[in-house]
Amino acid sequence: MPNKSSYNKIIDNWIKARNSAIVNKPVIDFADYINSKGTIFDIGCGTGLPIAKYLSDCDFSITGIDQSVKMIETAKSAGIQNSVFQTCDFFDFETDQKFNGIIAWDSLFHFPKERQSEIYSKVYHLLAPGDYFLFTHGKEEDEHTDSMFGEQFYYSCLSKDYVLDLMKELGFEIIYSVENFVEEKDQRDWVVLARKK
Template sequence: MTNKDSYNKIINSWINARNNTIVNKPIIDFADYINSKGTILDIGCGTGMPIAKYLSDRNFSITGVDLSAKMIEAAKSVGINNVVFCICDFFDFDSDEKFNGVIAWDSLFHFPKERQIEIYNKVYQLLAPGGYFLFTHGKKEDEHIDKMFGEQFYYSCLSKDFVLSLMKDLGFDIVYSIENFVEEKDQRDWVVLARKK
């Protein structure tokens, strides 16, 4: 069983949940930092709701990638403007275009632990100079299986200090790093907004 299979199975529950969630303030901050009409890559875009929809309404051009065919099918059915949705593993994604922003909200923790280190260099290469990277993450090195809507999902992450050190070595400036982020009913262990120098 893979996360892709699990997401395909929970699609209806996911749609009901995501269509009623807020756009968190760090996502609004991320959009505010990027020039109007910029380009954004959404890693693990899901159904496009509410994030791609919000960014589209802000006049950004979005490329959304997700492994789940059902998620992408649902995303395409919403009718979001200025967006291209692709069924794709992020590690297989390539683009000649350099993005003004990359967002990975609740997606990096599904990547295999042995490949987590690759994420940051790949994002750095995909970003235009001065581009922004917003992501959520765990604080401690971890790898586990958990359930969501009755289906099993794989999760992993590297430690917060290791990720910060790795990003600084690559050439990222950390705009902010928020531990134990809470907004209304939403909470995240760690939220990071970084900028490519």
């Protein structure tokens, strides 16, 4: 997959884009659901801005991972309080900690299609009972490459119905499921907030 090296190459453009990006309302809702001083795991945290910074400012402790060395270097230098950032593949991430919140905002679609179904059981295992998982996703099963800032990126996803069935089977309760989410200039095919029963 080209994504790791592609993100390293576009880091300067990415910083410009993300440093001025809004914190989307679902992220704010997610933070409101979690008890104060909770722990949050950010899958594909990028540079930490604006999401990890916002969550840190809400008094949460953040663990952020990303495959891009340049993204993690930038996140570490951003001065975000109560945060730990590491270069890591999600499937290689191991901890005994159970998080109060897990967020995957614009990251799951970079995972290999053949491993997409593994995501949800791992997230379920990493979450504390009664706590929350927020993610963005495509609606239709898909696998393709596309360009961003002149570099190629890989994307994939499973169908919305398959993911919902899988999550319910694991023991997730769907708090909300929003298709065609739009806020200012931002658009997402599908936004889901789920809770581990």
